[in-house]
Amino acid sequence: MAVKLETGPLIEVLRNTSRVAVSTGSGISAESGIPTFRGKEGLWKKFRPEELATPTAFSKNPKLVWEWYDWRRGIIAQKKPNPGHKVLTEWEKNFPQFSLITQNIDGLHQKAGSKNILELHGNIWKLRCINEDIITENYDAPLKEIPPLCQDCGALLRPHVVWFGESLSSTILQKAFLLSSQCEVMFVIGTSAVVQPAASLPLAAAQAGAKIVEINPDPTPLTSYSDFSFRGKAGEILPLIDGELKIISRS
Ligand code: OAD
Numbered sequence: 001m002a003v004k005l006e007t008g009p010l011i012e013v014l015r016n017t018s019r020v021a022v023s024t025g026s027g028i029s030a031e032s033g034i035p036t037f038r039g040k041e042g043l044w045k046k047f048r049p050e051e052l053a054t055p056t057a058f059s060k061n062p063k064l065v066w067e068w069y070d071w072r073r074g075i076i077a078q079k080k081p082n083p084g085h086k087v088l089t090e091w092e093k094n095f096p097q098f099s100l101i102t103q104n105i106d107g108l109h110q111k112a113g114s115k116n117i118l119e120l121h122g123n124i125w126k127l128r129c130i131n132e133d134i135i136t137e138n139y140d141a142p143l144k145e146i147p148p149l150c151q152d153c154g155a156l157l158r159p160h161v162v163w164f165g166e167s168l169s170s171t172i173l174q175k176a177f178l179l180s181s182q183c184e185v186m187f188v189i190g191t192s193a194v195v196q197p198a199a200s201l202p203l204a205a206a207q208a209g210a211k212i213v214e215i216n217p218d219p220t221p222l223t224s225y226s227d228f229s230f231r232g233k234a235g236e237i238l239p240l241i242d243g244e245l246k247i248i249s250r251s
Contacts, residue, residue, distance in 0.1 A: 005230060005232075005237065005240055005241075007240060007241055007244045008244075009228070010213060010228045010241065011241070011244045011245060011248055013185060013211055014185065014241075014245060015245075015248050015249075017095070017184045017185050018095060018096040018097055018184070019095070019096070019097040019098075019182060019183045019184045019185075020091065020095045020097070020098050020099075020183060020184070020185050020186075020187070021098075021099045021100075021101065021179050021180055021182075021183035021185075021186045021187070021205065021210075022088060022091070022098075022099070022100050022101065022186070022187040022188075022189060023101045023102070023103075023180075023186060023187070023188050023189070023191065023198065023201050023202060024088075024100070024101070024102045024103070024104060024109070024189045024190055024191065024234075025102075025103045025104065025189070025190045025191025025192065025193075025198075026103070026104055026190060026191070027189065027190020027191060027192075027216060027217075027234060028082075028084050028085065028104070028108075028189050028190035028234045028235075029079070029082075029085075029104060029106055029108050029190070030190065030233075030234075031082040031083075031084065031233055031234070031235040032079045032080060032081060032082045032085075032108060033075075033078075033079050034075065034076055034079055034106055034108070035075075036190075037192075038192050038194075047068070049164055050164065051064070052064070052065055052068045053065075053161075053163045053164055054163050054164045054165050055163055055165060055166060056165075057163075058158060058163070062147040062156055062158075063146060063147055065147075065159075066143070066146045066147040066148065066159075067146060069124065069159045070141070070142050070143050070146060072124060073124055073125070073141045073142075073143070074141045074142055076106045076107070076108075076124060076141075077139070077141035079106075079108065080108075080111070081108045081109075081111050081112035081113075082234075082235040083235045083236075083238065083239045084189070084190075084233075084234035084235040084237075084238045084239075085108055085109055085111075085112035085114070086112050086113075086239075087238040087239055087241075087242045088100060088109065088112070088114055088238070089112050089113040089114050090242060091242070092114055092115060092116065097182075097183075098116075099116065099118065099179040099183070100114055100116060100117050100118065101117075101118045101120060101176045101179065101180070101198075101201065102117060102118070102119055102120065103120050103121050103191060103195065103198045104119075104121070105119065105121050105122050105123050105124040105161050106124060107123055107124065107125050118172055118175060118176050118179070119172070120162070120168055120172060120173070120176060120198055121161055121162045121168070121198075122159070122160045122161035122162050123160060123161070124159060124161060125137055125138065125139055126138075126159075126160035127148060127157040127158065127159065127160060128157065128158050128159075128160040129150040129152070129153065129155055129156075129157055130155055130156050130157070130158050131150065131153050131155035131156075132150065132152065132153055132155070134150070134152070135160050136157075168197065173197060176198075176201055177201065177204050180201040180202070180204045180205040180208075180210075181204050181205060181207075181208040182208070183205055183210050184209075184210055184211070185210055185211045185212075185213060186201070186202050186205040186206075186210050186211070186212055186213070187213045187214075187215065188202045188212060188213070188214045188215070188216075188222055188226070189214075189215045189216070189234050189238070190215065190216060190234050191216070191220070192220055193220040193221050193222040194220070194221065199221070199222070202222055202225065202226075203222075203225065206225055211227040211228070212225055212226045212227050212228070213226065213227065213228040213229075213230070214226040214228070214229045214230065215230045215232070215234050215237045215238065216229075216230075216231070217231060217232055217233060218231075219231075
């Protein structure tokens with residue numbers, strides 16, 4: 001079914017905007033076939049985060065935790081970026097100042113071709129030595145050994161992701177708040193907007209005067225703070241907005 005949207009007022013804002021920030025969550029990858037966390041088929045409906053995504057779970061049973069991440073890596077490895085991811089790669093080239101902040105760890109923004117990505121929750125393709133804190137990239141799916149071990153020191157490697165009960169990197173977080181407070185328009189795409197501190201970024205943007213654009217099939221706690229709310233899928237709405245922008249830039 002074709003989506004009909006009233007994009008005019010947003011396009012009017014965007015044609016006079018040079019600083020755009022985008023904050024994405026798992027919903028942007030849903031159309032690529034990667035499960036979200038809290039939806040009907042969401043990961044947290046089937047798995048208990050405290051058994052799989054906490055430092056305690058890892059120290060208790062690293063094999064189990066790694067088996068779960070290895071399963072997720074196997075799913076993600078087969079998936080391709082969708083038109084929503086692709087539009088954001090275009091916007092990175094076309095807006096004078098563009099920043100992409102994501103809670104996603106799937107690496108699909110990179111796969112689509114986005115260059116500058118602030119990954120708040122880490123990346124599932126990166127492994128970190130629990131002894132030396134050294135980060136390596138590893139794209140094996142499945143992994144050759146579970147749990148994987150550091151080639152340098154033999155200690156356990158862990159997924160380079162943020163688990164429940166852990167803090168985000170302060171450098172990344174500071175940058176994310178800075179970019180949010182400096183943008184003129186912030187798009188918030190495919191996130192339930194309930195996980196902190198990511199959920200506060202659009203509020204910081206709004207407080208600094210930015211217009212907030214939410215793209216999500218369902219309302220979220222952010223909806224009432226949004227200047228524009230598009231109820232639908234990112235892979236459909238973003239190409240529509242992009243198409244309108246291209247028409248304007250040609251006229
Ligand atoms: P959630 O699963 O909480 O929310 C996904 C959101 O995407 C929901 O609001 C959906 O309505 C929306 N959605 C679904 N399909 C969509 C589509 N095609 N286009 C646009 N939106 C769509 O996922 P996140 O908000 O990303 O953290 O979750 C935040 C964090 O909670 C994750 O990064 C993860 C999780 O626990 C950690 O693991 C630290």
